[in-house]
Amino acid sequence: MNIHEYQAKQIFAKYGVPTPRGIIANTPDQAVANAGELGGNIWVVKAQIHAGGRGLGGGVKLAKNKEEVRELATEILGMTLVTHQTGPEGKLVQKVYIEEGADIKDELYLSVVLDRAAEMPIIMASTEGGMDIETVAEKTPEKIIKIAVDPAYGFQGFHGRELVFGLGITDKAEQKKMIDFASKLYTLYMENDAEMIEINPLIKTGSGDFIALDGKMGFDDSALGRHPDIEDMRDISEEDPDEREASQYGLSYVALDGEIGCMVNGAGLAMGTMDTINYMGGTPANFLDVGGSANAETVAKGFEIILKNPNVKAIFVNIFGGIVRCDRIANGILEATKLVDVNVPVIVRLDGTNAPEAAEILKNANIDNVIAATDLGDGAAKAVAAAKGE
Amino acid sequence: MSILVNKDTKVIVQGFTGAEGTFHAEQCLAYGTQIVGGVTPGKGGQTHLDKPVFNTVKEAVAATGATVSMVFVPPAFVADAVMEAASAGIELAVIITEGAPVRDMQAAKACAVKNGMMTIGPNCPGVITADECKIGIMPGMIFKKGNVGLISKSGTLTYEGTNQVCNEGYGISTAVGIGGDPIIGLSYIQLLKMFQEDPETEAIVMIGEIGGDLEIQAAAYIKENITKPVVAFIAGQSAPPGKRMGHAGAIISGAAGTAKEKMDALSAAGVEVVVSPAEIGKAVTKVLG
Numbered sequence: 001m002n003i004h005e006y007q008a009k010q011i012f013a014k015y016g017v018p019t020p021r022g023i024i025a026n027t028p029d030q031a032v033a034n035a036g037e038l039g040g041n042i043w044v045v046k047a048q049i050h051a052g053g054r055g056l057g058g059g060v061k062l063a064k065n066k067e068e069v070r071e072l073a074t075e076i077l078g079m080t081l082v083t084h085q086t087g088p089e090g091k092l093v094q095k096v097y098i099e100e101g102a103d104i105k106d107e108l109y110l111s112v113v114l115d116r117a118a119e120m121p122i123i124m125a126s127t128e129g130g131m132d133i134e135t136v137a138e139k140t141p142e143k144i145i146k147i148a149v150d151p152a153y154g155f156q157g158f159h160g161r162e163l164v165f166g167l168g169i170t171d172k173a174e175q176k177k178m179i180d181f182a183s184k185l186y187t188l189y190m191e192n193d194a195e196m197i198e199i200n201p202l203i204k205t206g207s208g209d210f211i212a213l214d215g216k217m218g219f220d221d222s223a224l225g226r227h228p229d230i231e232d233m234r235d236i237s238e239e240d241p242d243e244r245e246a247s248q249y250g251l252s253y254v255a256l257d258g259e260i261g262c263m264v265n266g267a268g269l270a271m272g273t274m275d276t277i278n279y280m281g282g283t284p285a286n287f288l289d290v291g292g293s294a295n296a297e298t299v300a301k302g303f304e305i306i307l308k309n310p311n312v313k314a315i316f317v318n319i320f321g322g323i324v325r326c327d328r329i330a331n332g333i334l335e336a337t338k339l340v341d342v343n344v345p346v347i348v349r350l351d352g353t354n355a356p357e358a359a360e361i362l363k364n365a366n367i368d369n370v371i372a373a374t375d376l377g378d379g380a381a382k383a384v385a386a387a388k389g390e
Numbered sequence: 391m392s393i394l395v396n397k398d399t400k401v402i403v404q405g406f407t408g409a410e411g412t413f414h415a416e417q418c419l420a421y422g423t424q425i426v427g428g429v430t431p432g433k434g435g436q437t438h439l440d441k442p443v444f445n446t447v448k449e450a451v452a453a454t455g456a457t458v459s460m461v462f463v464p465p466a467f468v469a470d471a472v473m474e475a476a477s478a479g480i481e482l483a484v485i486i487t488e489g490a491p492v493r494d495m496q497a498a499k500a501c502a503v504k505n506g507m508m509t510i511g512p513n514c515p516g517v518i519t520a521d522e523c524k525i526g527i528m529p530g531m532i533f534k535k536g537n538v539g540l541i542s543k544s545g546t547l548t549y550e551g552t553n554q555v556c557n558e559g560y561g562i563s564t565a566v567g568i569g570g571d572p573i574i575g576l577s578y579i580q581l582l583k584m585f586q587e588d589p590e591t592e593a594i595v596m597i598g599e600i601g602g603d604l605e606i607q608a609a610a611y612i613k614e615n616i617t618k619p620v621v622a623f624i625a626g627q628s629a630p631p632g633k634r635m636g637h638a639g640a641i642i643s644g645a646a647g648t649a650k651e652k653m654d655a656l657s658a659a660g661v662e663v664v665v666s667p668a669e670i671g672k673a674v675t676k677v678l679g
Contacts, residue, residue, distance in 0.1 A: 280666075
């Protein structure tokens with residue numbers, strides 16, 4: 001689960017990681033009031049969406065008076081912000097964060113993320129803050145410092161020294177502040193079961209203070225159960241409504257732009273089914289993993305969600321039953337044809353646990369647009385042909 | 391021969407008396423797996439599925455001589471269970487449970503490594519040596535005995551690959567579902583090495599997915615060390631680039647996360663790479679025929 005910048009900064013503040021003062025706003029009036037409450041004579045108006053690249057997309061702007069705060073908040077609220085992380089459809093901005101202006105001397109980059117290879121969290125830092133860090137990593141990888149921290153021992157003095165000397169920080173007081181910053185960030189990463197924290201830019205002010213000017217945080221979904229405070233930060237409006245509805249039924253669904261609806265058990269086989277459809281000259285309309293506890297109700301729901309997509313011209317049900325029993329899926333298909341108007345051909349391949357029973361169920365039901373397939377290749381070929389109207 | 395487990399392997403089940411543990415332990419027993427008991431704290435002394443229940447893994451190991459544990463405890467208790475198994479002298483823990491927090495698995499894996507215990511999973515179908523020993527949740531009936539070793543991140547693609555290999559007239563020596571979580575136990579390289587050294591295995595099927603760089607590392611290892619033919623499929627060629635929030639994860643995995651990069655690396659290492667999982671069986675016939 002991801003959270004907004006302003007929420008990440010609330011967590012930072014709780015752990016003593018310095019952030020600029022800011023207040024969230026839902027309307028231009030609130031934005032102006034927030035600027036007044038913060039005081040000063042310069043403010044930053046920042047779109048709050050779950051994606052990076054907001055600045056380049058026009059979602060972060062500087063206001064030099066309250067009238068500009070109003071103008072910018074009016075412009076940004078309600079805009080559909082497209083960045084390289086939102087996909088071409090972009091994301092609707094529903095909140096703006098009004099933040100006090102900062103005295104920026106240097107821009108750095110700092111993140112904490114799990115290094116799968118080292119099997120421990122890694123702190124990454126760079127002097128090239130404020131830029132697209134992926135470009136930095138690609139073109140000048142030597143400018144990124146990576147420091148793995150073993151949770152068995154935690155953040156030690158040497159981690160801090162590697163960090164500050166790596167960043168070229170020579171002033172003693174500044175070194176101390178940066179080490180303190182990184183140490184607190186590591187602690188909050190661990191204590192909150194974060195998946196990643198990224199601060200870009202982390203600024204050094206004219207007076208030598210380090211401040212998190214931005215903040216992105218993602219969390220391990222499997223650990224949210226022990227962090228109700230973080231679960232409360234969930235912003236449902238940032239999630240796709242169909243994906244969310246699907247997840248309530250134990251289905252994992254992602255919409256795509258093709259013509260063949262897919263219903264598969266297991267993420268790997270679901271991706272493999274999409275790959276096979278592509279290979280055979282068709283296009284998948286979605287990724288849908290029915291999970292290990294599929295039953296008649298969830299299968300019917302899956303059909304309903306797939307058929308909401310008007311581009312779907314055929315549905316390929318591809319199940320290799322291990323835990324999932326094929327007879328339950330077959331009953332789900334029958335159930336679905338009663339509940340939902342299944343008006344496209346449905347190609348069904350059921351293999352594994354209770355496959356013969358399932359075949360019998362479908363055969364006896366004798367539904368018009370259900371076509372049986374013998375294996376994955378056969379099913380994909382029939383689905384591609386059906387989608388083309390052949 | 392085979393790898394990791396065989397007909398003589400003695401297995402205990404952690405989370406033995408729960409619904410999942412019970413159902414799958416029953417299936418494993420029916421397959422012929424030597425399940426010699428199980429652990430459920432507070433139920434020690436009882437009998438379940440005609441096998442003894444113990445309060446602790448230490449007691450279970452002392453009484454039964456088990457060397458492998460199949461872990462079915464709920465997600466929040468997985469790390470504790472794995473650490474208990476490691477400190478009790480278990481040699482291999484097969485972790486089926488899905489949804490264990492990453493931070494927990496990090497600690498559990500570190501503990502296992504320190505104690506010399508191998509782990510498989512979490513969030514995986516388990517390991518099976520055909521006709522001898524099934525430790526996990528896979529449909530046993532599709533695994534026919536043979537000379538192909540299989541390693542897969544995905545559970546259902548393990549079944550799909552196995553089914554095709556068997557339909558082509560070949561069979562499986564051992565199949566291992568390694569899981570696709572951020573922290574996993576045994577991975578491609580260790581298992582490729584075991585299959586290379588196993589006289590019964592003549593070819594290896596390797597099934598990967600987008601994300602991470604385990605398959606790239608495996609490709610480099612295959613090039614230098616594996617002389618047996620390898621067939622590979624990488625799922626997710628048609629997956630759209632994910633909507634990501636930050637960049638940090640992408641930098642850590644480098645550019646090595648896409649299906650195409652993995653497939654190219656494996657091809658360059660001499661692996662028979664198929665573009666559709668429906669071609670796995672035919673590719674095995676091609677490399678063995």
